Amino acid sequence: MPEAGPTVVLPGRPLTVGELLDSAVLLLRGHASVLLPFSAALAAGEQLVLLPLRTAVAAVPPLWWAPGLDGLAPYWLLLTVGAATEAMIxxxxxxPAGRAAGGALLGHRATAGELWRPTGARWGATALLCVLVGTIMMLVSLPxxxxxxxxxxxxxxxPALVVDxxxxxxxxxxxxxxxxxxxGRAGALRVLGYLVWxxxxxxxxxxxxxxxTTLxxxxxGWAHAVAMLVWAAVNAVAYAALACLDAVIHLETRIRTEGLDIHLSRAPAARTPTDLLAVGG
Incomplete structure (x- = not known):
């Protein structure tokens, strides 16, 4: 395990709220070459998916407000779909953020090639869970x-899928x-992180x-296109940061409640990172 220090992504001990937020930023900064382009592509796709719904409710930039109470019901549908796409992204x-965080906890900085490599990444299972989570988030967002x-x-x-x-x-x-x-500490921290971002x-x-606009x-005729580009860029950073926050909160929660730090300190050096971090490994 890496030594604790101000520049360590995950120092292998319980962290304060501020340290968790810092760890997420450090993780994103260290793997920006993978996480940001991936997040940007998904955020751009999200804007295209939401465009027909925004057009249907005559929403206008910059914040996609509904024109009035008459459009409240379809606008609420737009919000629930947006909640689902956010969760899916x-x-x-x-x-990749979870796998990068797992490596960081073990003192290994995963390369871009390792994060993009499909072997062991469980992308098929991730895609299936993505659809399920999106459906759940849309349903729970309706009320x-x-x-x-x-x-x-x-x-x-x-993180449970790719780390545990x-x-x-x-x-x-x-x-x-x-x-x-x-x-409910981990859940509350996730909501806090979302609200901050x-x-x-x-x-x-x-x-x-x-x-x-002022300038x-x-x-x-380009207002909608520019607004979509602006929101895609802003969301790309936010989504990547939130994914990193999820990863560090997950591992820190395991340290607090499952003794993951003790398990790693006693584990044989010959074991692979995948085995070391797996639940029951």
Missing amino acids: ILLVGN GPTWFVGFALLGAVA RVTPARAIARSATLALRLD WLIRVGLGWGLFTGL GLIAD
Whole structure:
């Protein structure tokens, strides 16, 4: 295990909330060449998927507000679909983020080639869980406040799959179990992280679009296209950061509740990282 220090992504001990946020940023910075392009491609695809719904409700940039109460029902559908696509993207980016975090805990900095390599990455299972998580998030978002519960409980699905190496059938249950430990600490931290990045996204997205509009840099008829580009760029960073936060919260929760740090300190050096981090390994 790596020595604890200010520049270590995961020092192998329980962390404060501030240290967890710092760890997520360090993890993203160390693997930006993989996580950001992947997240950007998915965020751009999300904008294209949501475009027909935004057009149907006549939503306008920069924040895609509905025009009035008459469009509230279809706009609510737009929000639930957006909640589902967000969760799906974070889960997909969480696959390489989780594997990178697992390597960081063991003192190994995974290369871009290792993170892109399909061997052992369990992309097929990730895709299946992505669809399931998206469906769950859309359903729990319909009533409104229950979104918080769904988002809190599903943060560790990708890390459980690729780090803990549990079966796809167990990944969601394990994610919920870890989220509820220590009085729901992991779940609460995930929601906190989302709210922090939501404020950052709104500030950057609205500010950038408004600035471009004020300076007259957006030609007539291009407002929607520019807004989509702005939101894709802002969301790409946020989604990658949230995936990294999920990964570090997951491993830190295992340290707090399962003695993962003790297990690693006593494990034979000859064992592979996959075996060391697997549940029961």
